[in-house]
Amino acid sequence: MKEFDISDKELQALLKSDGLEEPSADFNASVLSKIEAFEKKKTEPARAPKWILILMGFLFIAPSAYFIFFGEKVLSDRTATGLEFPSLGFGLSNKFTFVLLASMLVIGMTLFFAGFLNRQTTQKDQVKKG
């Protein structure tokens, strides 16, 4: 007995006659509203998540504040124990050097986190070039 078969053309015609599936009536409006929200978000300044702000505050701002107020005392106490520290002050006061280093550290970490967040967003929406 012959095996059941239909031609490629007939199969295509049948699949096509069944037609394409249609999404809901408000499909276009939903996509456009998502685009509008995206455009609005794009113009807003970037905001770091709260946990990053808290972490940064804890790790950098608190120690910086500590050194601003007690930096000189801590350093002179440690020098008194006999430990020698290389001088990085270039003639500047210790307090100023600590503030400078702490600020550079904060800026550096901010750039690092910004890069990290940016990379995360890029990976999430990755699309092949066409």
Next chain:
Amino acid sequence: MLEQNEKYAMELIIAKVKEGDTAAFNVLIDEYKSMAFTLALKLMKSREDAEEVTQDAFLKAYKKISQFEGKSKFSTWLYTIVYNTALTKLRKKKLPIDDSEFNQEDNLSSYSESDNEWRKLQKQERSSYIKQALNRLSREDQVVITLFYLNERSLQEICEITTWELSNVKVRLFRARKRLLKALEGLLDHEVRELL
């Protein structure tokens, strides 16, 4: 000539979208939403999920339109996004991607009266059987059948969309077609048996 004009019009629309024209993007949504939704539905098997996937895919396409360089057709690029978005969603939902819900070897008898029965059917009835048979196939079989027969994508374009090898696409298409016809045969045999 007509094809050339269409290509030129599409390039203009895409250039406008790249400038941030959402009205131009709305034209693209109108043009491709049915095809994209049909493809998503074959993978997601739920209208709600398919709609979400299609919307996300259009949003991604809008965000990344600058990456579209016109090396392939816009539709092929869009279907690639739809396909990948659907796969990501399926993985998140922990649903199997290559599901073999239908095992034609066990379910169907090899030879039957179905060929004669098929010829007797009205066009509308045939269409309904095709739909039922298609639903019995695995996700990947449905995707390859939809892309090739319904969306009229070439084998090369199917490779681009799915990232399968060309030889793999050919084999999958051949097997999917065979499975679809077997499923159809099974459905018709069942009808004949019920009538007897």
